[in-house]
Amino acid sequence: MTDPLHIVCPHCDAVNRVGRERLADHPVCGKCTRELFLGKPLDVTSARFARHIERNDIPVLVDFWAAWCGPCKMMAPAYQQAAARLEPSVRLLKVDTENAQDLAARFNIRSIPTLALFRNGREVARQPGAMDLGGIVAWVEALQRQG
Numbered sequence: 001m002t003d004p005l006h007i008v009c010p011h012c013d014a015v016n017r018v019g020r021e022r023l024a025d026h027p028v029c030g031k032c033t034r035e036l037f038l039g040k041p042l043d044v045t046s047a048r049f050a051r052h053i054e055r056n057d058i059p060v061l062v063d064f065w066a067a068w069c070g071p072c073k074m075m076a077p078a079y080q081q082a083a084a085r086l087e088p089s090v091r092l093l094k095v096d097t098e099n100a101q102d103l104a105a106r107f108n109i110r111s112i113p114t115l116a117l118f119r120n121g122r123e124v125a126r127q128p129g130a131m132d133l134g135g136i137v138a139w140v141e142a143l144q145r146q147g
Helices: 020-025 046-055 070-086 101-106 133-146
Strands: 005-008 015-018 060-065 091-096 114-119 122-128
Touching (some): 005 020, 046 060, 046 101, 060 070, 070 091, 122 133
Antiparallel strands (some): 005 015
8 A cells, every 4th residue: 555645625725645546536625525636727826826736746737827818718628628637646727827926927937828747846847838638638648657
């Protein structure tokens, strides 16, 4: 048996311990009793961002975007579908750079959309520009194989 993973609840932000072998069994939060995986990206504010990046033991993929951005709007459905394909092995977040300008500055986001993959609180990869569903999934899976 492997050590349990810490998974942050998308609803109440409580940190839950879940066995790796139970990730696909639709685990629920020990605090609010809602599902830990929604199969869709989670919109986060600056206040919630750090908790999800730092406390999740699974990789976290972040879409830095803005409502006025045409390529961001084009990529949104593919990113939504990618969440259904990649969870529960990866948590997907969306950060609106207009509402979270501090995060855009902190991570030096110069173009949007930009995808960034985080592990253990650190950015490990970045991909600027819009991608389709196949591109998003292939990029993340290739990074997962690299470790």
